[in-house]
Amino acid sequence: MSEASIPSKFGAVVRVTSGNFIEMYDFFLFGFYATAISKAFFPAASEYASLMLTFATFGAGFLMRPVGAVVLGAYVDRVGRRRGLLLTLSIMATGTALVAFVPGYATLGLWAPFLVLVGRLLQGLSAGVELGGVSVYLSEIAMPGRRGFYVSWQSASQQLAIVVSALLGYGLNEWMDKPELEAWGWRIPFFIGCLIVPVIFVIRNRLQETEAFRAAKHHPSFNQTLLGIATHWRTIGLGALLVIMTTVSFYLITVYTPTFGKSVLKLSTRDSLLVTLLVGVSNLIWLPIMGALSDRIGRWPIMLAATTLTVLSAYPAMSWLVNEPSLVRMVMVELWLSFLYASYNGATIAALTEVVPGYIRTAGFSLAYSLATALFGGFTPMVCTWLIQETGNRAMPGLWMAVAALASLVATVLIYGLRPGQRPRVLDVNGGQETRLFGGEDAVLLEVPAQAGCDRGQ
Secondary structure, eight states: OTTOOHHHHHHHHHHHHHHHHHHHHHHHHHHHTHHHHHHHHOOOSSHHHHHHHHHHHHHHHHHTHHHHHHHHHHHHHHHOHHHHHHHHHHHHHHHHHHHHHOOOHHHHTTHHHHHHHHHHHHHHHHHHHHHHHHHHHHHHHOOTTOHHHHHHHHHHHHHHHHHHHHHHHHHHHHHSOHHHIIIIITHHHHHHHHHHHHHHHHHHHTOOOOHHHHHOSOOOOHHHHHHHHHHTHHHHHHHHHHHHHHHHHHHHHTTHHHHIIIIISOOOHHHHHHHHHHHHHHHHHHHHHHHHHHHHHOHHHHHHHHHHHHHHHHHHHHHHHHHSOOHHHHHHHHHHHHHHHHHHHHHHHHHHHHHSOGGGHHHHHHHHHHHHIIIIITTHHHHHHHHHHHHOOTTHHHHHHHHHHHHHHHHHHHHHOSSTTOOOGGGGGGGGOGGGGTTSSGGGGGOOOOOHHHHTTO
């Protein structure tokens, strides 16, 4: 694909991100219908307890992500991006089918929540490497000087999933009565997801392997991948810190928004889904714009500005919203947080593909992303629900997002320094001698050469 035309590049982007779409579609649905799912599978004495059990199950899927990142990431780095991404899609489809078809607690008793948990764990295992695999694939096919723009479509495809999920939810809310929706109507979008999977599989099956992977003379074994991860643990740890703001803000403004709007602000389901839809559209617009901008001015300025603005504004904005809740205020606040998320993410995901050494790029990227998601982002709905319950302060989600941004701000400074024009410091980890692991030059053949964004001190 070295001299591929723009249309063929576009086709490759569509094929690889199509699977990412369905992965995220299923994850979002669980958050969108958390209230209905809690009643179907986790009946409890109080709505709060039932909702917390549902969010705990939602978060449990994220605990499997680091496992998927290492095990499936090593598989992708060993056998190829294409074969690995087909496997992740198959695993995700199995998890989706379980959530869609398992009868409720009233029918199966404890088996019902157990099987839903298994489905979530399978989805988490798959998603642990899906985002990393897609990001790495896009970075390796990117045209010179356009890596930020190409990689941004990994996240942009998630926004399409948000839009589709929100539209389905909005339509079902208009078409069905609340008792019907909570009894069985919430399963319809999951059924639709099951029908979409075979189409996505056909599309992704037409993927070509990246030239960078084909050119490599050596592909690491599982043990070599583990050794590489251990050697570059500082890089992966800093990468996880970079991702904290991305994953916390993402799940706060998307998955948690419908529940926050309905249960906390007491807005209608229609209004909450409308806000989610607008957030998805906003993210979809800003992500490629900021990815392209990071190719021109560098990753560093955008990452530093976005994290700083989030630290300063997230809590005040949320406080302003909860003081006088309304649809207009919620739209304004969520779109502002969307802009901050998309600005940071558009630069950060490309930066992470450039920081992680090439021979463990999929496993290393996926592990960094998965650790941040498992420890912070995935439990954001649960943490926000708990913070509000314990403090009585409905603006606490804004503080949670600000803390996440502060962690990523520290990571940005540690990696890039306080002034523009510096290359990421961790690129020289181990004295630039990553190849000593294999005793030859093979490992560096998967390194993506520096492009415009990196040269400008992202």
